[in-house]
Amino acid sequence: MFTDRHRTVALLGCIIVLALGAAWVDLPGNPGIHIHLGPINVDRDLELRRGLDLQGGLEVLLEADLPAEETVDAAAMQATRAIIEQRVNGLGVSEPLIQLSGSRRIIVELPGIEDPERAIETFGETGLLEFIHAGYDYLIPGAVVTTTEEVSLATPVTPTVMITATPELTPTVPLTPSVSVEPEGPVYQTILTGRHLTGAAMDFGELGLIEIHFQLNDEGAALFAAYTAGNVGQLMCIVLDKEVVSCATINQAIPDGKVRITREGGFPPEEAEDIVIRLRYGALPIPLRVETSRTVGPTLGEDSLQKSLLAGLIGLTTVIVFMLLYYRFPGLLADVALVIYAVVVVALYEFIPVVLTLPGIAGFILSVGMAVDANILIFERMKEELRAGKGLRLAVEQGFSRAWPSIRDSNFSTLITCAILFWFGSYFGASVVKGFALTLGLGVVVSMFTAIIVTRTFLRLIIDLDVVKHHRWFGV
Amino acid sequence: MLDIVGKRYWYYLISAIVVVPGLISLILFGLNFSIDFTGGSMLEVQFGESAAVHPAQVKELFGEYGFGDTVVQSSQGNVFLIRSKTLDSETKMAIEDEMEKRFGTLTELRFESVGPSVGGEVQRRAYMVVALAAGAILIYISFAFRHVSNPVRYGACAIIAMVHDILVVVGLASILGVLHGWEVDSLFLTALLTVIGFSVHDSIVVFDRIRENSKRYAGSPIEDVVNHSVIQTLDRSINTQLTVVFTLSALLLYGGVTIRNFVLTLLIGIISGTYSSIFNASPLLVEWERRPELLIYVLSFLVPPVGLVVGIYLLLKGSGRSRPWAKVCLLCALGGVVAIGGLLLLRGLIPS
Numbered sequence: 001m002f003t004d005r006h007r008t009v010a011l012l013g014c015i016i017v018l019a020l021g022a023a024w025v026d027l028p029g030n031p032g033i034h035i036h037l038g039p040i041n042v043d044r045d046l047e048l049r050r051g052l053d054l055q056g057g058l059e060v061l062l063e064a065d066l067p068a069e070e071t072v073d074a075a076a077m078q079a080t081r082a083i084i085e086q087r088v089n090g091l092g093v094s095e096p097l098i099q100l101s102g103s104r105r106i107i108v109e110l111p112g113i114e115d116p117e118r119a120i121e122t123f124g125e126t127g128l129l130e131f132i133h134a135g136y137d138y139l140i141p142g143a144v145v146t147t148t149e150e151v152s153l154a155t156p157v158t159p160t161v162m163i164t165a166t167p168e169l170t171p172t173v174p175l176t177p178s179v180s181v182e183p184e185g186p187v188y189q190t191i192l193t194g195r196h197l198t199g200a201a202m203d204f205g206e207l208g209l210i211e212i213h214f215q216l217n218d219e220g221a222a223l224f225a226a227y228t229a230g231n232v233g234q235l236m237c238i239v240l241d242k243e244v245v246s247c248a249t250i251n252q253a254i255p256d257g258k259v260r261i262t263r264e265g266g267f268p269p270e271e272a273e274d275i276v277i278r279l280r281y282g283a284l285p286i287p288l289r290v291e292t293s294r295t296v297g298p299t300l301g302e303d304s305l306q307k308s309l310l311a312g313l314i315g316l317t318t319v320i321v322f323m324l325l326y327y328r329f330p331g332l333l334a335d336v337a338l339v340i341y342a343v344v345v346v347a348l349y350e351f352i353p354v355v356l357t358l359p360g361i362a363g364f365i366l367s368v369g370m371a372v373d374a375n376i377l378i379f380e381r382m383k384e385e386l387r388a389g390k391g392l393r394l395a396v397e398q399g400f401s402r403a404w405p406s407i408r409d410s411n412f413s414t415l416i417t418c419a420i421l422f423w424f425g426s427y428f429g430a431s432v433v434k435g436f437a438l439t440l441g442l443g444v445v446v447s448m449f450t451a452i453i454v455t456r457t458f459l460r461l462i463i464d465l466d467v468v469k470h471h472r473w474f475g476v
Numbered sequence: 477m478l479d480i481v482g483k484r485y486w487y488y489l490i491s492a493i494v495v496v497p498g499l500i501s502l503i504l505f506g507l508n509f510s511i512d513f514t515g516g517s518m519l520e521v522q523f524g525e526s527a528a529v530h531p532a533q534v535k536e537l538f539g540e541y542g543f544g545d546t547v548v549q550s551s552q553g554n555v556f557l558i559r560s561k562t563l564d565s566e567t568k569m570a571i572e573d574e575m576e577k578r579f580g581t582l583t584e585l586r587f588e589s590v591g592p593s594v595g596g597e598v599q600r601r602a603y604m605v606v607a608l609a610a611g612a613i614l615i616y617i618s619f620a621f622r623h624v625s626n627p628v629r630y631g632a633c634a635i636i637a638m639v640h641d642i643l644v645v646v647g648l649a650s651i652l653g654v655l656h657g658w659e660v661d662s663l664f665l666t667a668l669l670t671v672i673g674f675s676v677h678d679s680i681v682v683f684d685r686i687r688e689n690s691k692r693y694a695g696s697p698i699e700d701v702v703n704h705s706v707i708q709t710l711d712r713s714i715n716t717q718l719t720v721v722f723t724l725s726a727l728l729l730y731g732g733v734t735i736r737n738f739v740l741t742l743l744i745g746i747i748s749g750t751y752s753s754i755f756n757a758s759p760l761l762v763e764w765e766r767r768p769e770l771l772i773y774v775l776s777f778l779v780p781p782v783g784l785v786v787g788i789y790l791l792l793k794g795s796g797r798s799r800p801w802a803k804v805c806l807l808c809a810l811g812g813v814v815a816i817g818g819l820l821l822l823r824g825l826i827p828s
Contacts, residue, residue, distance in 0.1 A: 053734070061594065116587070120565055290565065291591040297584060307732035314730060315723035322719060358735050359663060365727055366670070366742070369720035373712075376719070377681065380712040406684040409620045410677040416612045417673035421666060424605045433666050440670065 011457045019340045022347035046350045051357035054305045056298030057111035063291040064104040072104045080286045116295045129194030134235040139244045146187045191227050196220025200279035202272045209266025214259050221257025229253035240278050308361045315365050327379050333458045334375040341371050341450040360435030367443020374451035377403040396459050411444050481703040484759035498647015503819040508653030510661035513599040515592030517563040520585040523554040527580040602665050613676050624687050634679040637757035641675040644748040663738040671745030678753035685709050698765050706758050717750045769801040776808035783809025
């Protein structure tokens with residue numbers, strides 16, 4: 001018994017540490033976790049994350065706008081996701097979520113966004129890639145320009161030459177991506193657009209220097225041949241969504257649509273890669289359409305949050321009172337376990353983190369009822385054993401061990417449904433369904449711990465102290 | 477001592493009284509699926525306090541944009557809920573601008589839009605999810621009760637109780653869909669699956685006690701073992717039920733409108749789950765032992781093709797005990813065809 005007793009006390013210590021730790025996480029204004037230990041860098045704010053339905057926001061399911069029988073290239077889809085992420089980051093949303101769902105869908109969640117229409121436009125559009133005629137103006141990468149967008153050109157053709165980038169185009173040129181001045185001044189003629197491009201790649205030239213290659217389709221080749229022939233020595237710029245990517249001097253006319261961009265000393269690999277990606281994917285590699293969208297205004301969300309929190313509090317209080325009245329002394333212990341349960345679960349929400357939605361809160365409140373179920377099973381069993389004339393200590397131990405198979409089997413079946421719901425919710429970007437499954441499932445797991453380990457530790461300790469002697473205390 | 481098993485036919489009757497109207501409504505009217513399953517748009521807007529807007533005006537405005545079959549509901553605080561075919565972002569903006577022009581400033585509270593293809597897919601997948609959950613649970617129960625004789629019976633009885641609860645909830649949704657325009661959305665599906673989980677949860681607790689008692693009282697008649705087990709777990713069943721009812725009622729009363737239907741579905745489903753585990757699942761174990769033909773008859777009536785196959789099989793291969801069941805079985809199948817066929821015919825007569 002001596003070692004058992006020690007183990008129980010040690011367990012109590014663990015429970016207290018855990019509860020206090022969880023309470024610290026729960027309290028508003030904790031500093032979060034910031035660990036910098038050699039290679040380990042952890043920076044996490046610990047706070048409850050509210051889902052779209054609680055703080056307002058936008059949830060969009062984008063689908064590849066291709067015929068259903070056409071298989072969608074996984075790499076292209078991945079690239080599309082990355083581009084959307086880039087565009088979304090430009091919107092300044094805190095904690096956006098952009099993820100692939102299945103082989104042809106992308107889920108975008110933007111909490112707290114104020115102008116959903118603009119947001120959809122921003123990331124949904126298939127960016128416009130253009131090649132413009134800059135004449136003798138050198139345009140700094142990042143500058144915003146006005147273009148004709150319409151391709152129309154007819155100039156005489158002169159034979160083969162090749163293009164070399166202007167020497168100014170080196171990394172020393174200050175890159176100013178923050179150029180947000182209203183485009184004014186000249187309207188530049190568009191020579192080609194992204195649809196004329198059939199491929200782009202980075203390659204090594206004669207001296208092992210990095211250069212960029214791209215191919216044009218027949219229409220593009222013809223246009224480009226005519227254009228380059230008439231404008232040797234002038235500048236042509238690559239423009240994506242009206243923003244200059246790079247400029248190059250035309251050295252020769254190019255008749256066959258096979259274009260090479262070189263630079264003295266070669267391109268730095270990162271820059272070349274960047275340009276190639278924009279050439280290749282500047283337009284979203286896969287056209288998308290908005291399949292599903294949901295927006296919730298912030299006022300509706302705030303109202304729902306207040307109400308469900310109140311409901312949760314009332315539900316919890318009712319359960320606590322009920323347990324105390326019906327099961328007396330063990331009921332009190334179950335109530336303590338229940339409070340620890342609530343504290344731990346909320347801490348886990350902040351830690352994992354679980355994005356809290358309205359049905360998620362319902363899942364949590366429901367799991368409070370279930371957390372108590374394990375205790376009820378155990379206590380009913382204890383009462384039976386007491387009525388059968390067993391001693392207190394034996395009745396407590398048997399109450400736990402005999403109730404365990406029911407608790408295990410019944411909770412496992414709930415976990416099965418949670419898993420299926422979670423899978424269903426993830427597949428369609430229905431974050432509400434996912435939130436419910438996650439909070440309910442988490443609640444089931446944590447409640448097994450608190451209802452069994454925590455309550456049992458308390459009961460054992462108190463029985464050892466020999467203060468509880470009457471069966472009446474157990475409601476028998 | 478309470479004799480639940482002895483009075484089981486009364487409890488079956490109560491179940492039938494609850495389930496049958498829902499079942500009839502389900503066949504006659506089906507379910508009122510929301511845009512989650514059918515595709516379409518739902519726009520919730522609030523107009524300024526002084527604006528006097530009538531739903532018909534809003535409907536007319538949508539009609540001008542080619543959205544003829546739009547449903548407009550108004551509620552307190554000048555809030556309008558507008559359901560229409562799938563609106564794209566531009567059309568929605570145009571319509572909102574037009575509404576502002578005609579009715580004054582508006583605030584967009586919520587906008588949901590689901591493309592028709594996704595809607596259909598969600599619907600298909602929803603059926604799959606329910607079937608998957610049922611299958612997984614059947615397998616789990618058969619596994620958990622593998623040391624008992626006839627473990628599949630336990631699984632099957634839990635599934636029957638589960639189907640009972642599904643029918644209660646879905647039937648209710650169908651009836652309320654007709655009476656109050658209730659919609660079946662993805663949250664309803666969530667509630668349904670939770671009810672499934674709970675239903676099985678409750679059945680397992682009682683079964684677990686039966687499993688334990690049949691070892692302890694080996695040799696006693698099954699009626700006594702089952703009844704004793706149900707009584708022993710009754711306190712627990714009722715108390716657990718009560719705590720869940722407390723929490724859900726709090727949510728129902730104070731939790732806000734958005735999830736009210738969801739919580740109500742959960743509440744009713746969970747009450748039904750406790751009832752079915754006590755009064756259906758456990759007595760059915762007795763039934764299976766004593767009068768299995770009754771189960772076969774009911775199944776034949778509800779699913780006539782099964783009745784046909786079973787009836788013919790019994791006629792050809794049945795033992796001395798089971799051969800006489802064949803006739804009744806086929807009769808039940810016939811009755812089922814007539815009943816379901818009659819309802820379907822009636823459904824054809826109802827204007828949609």
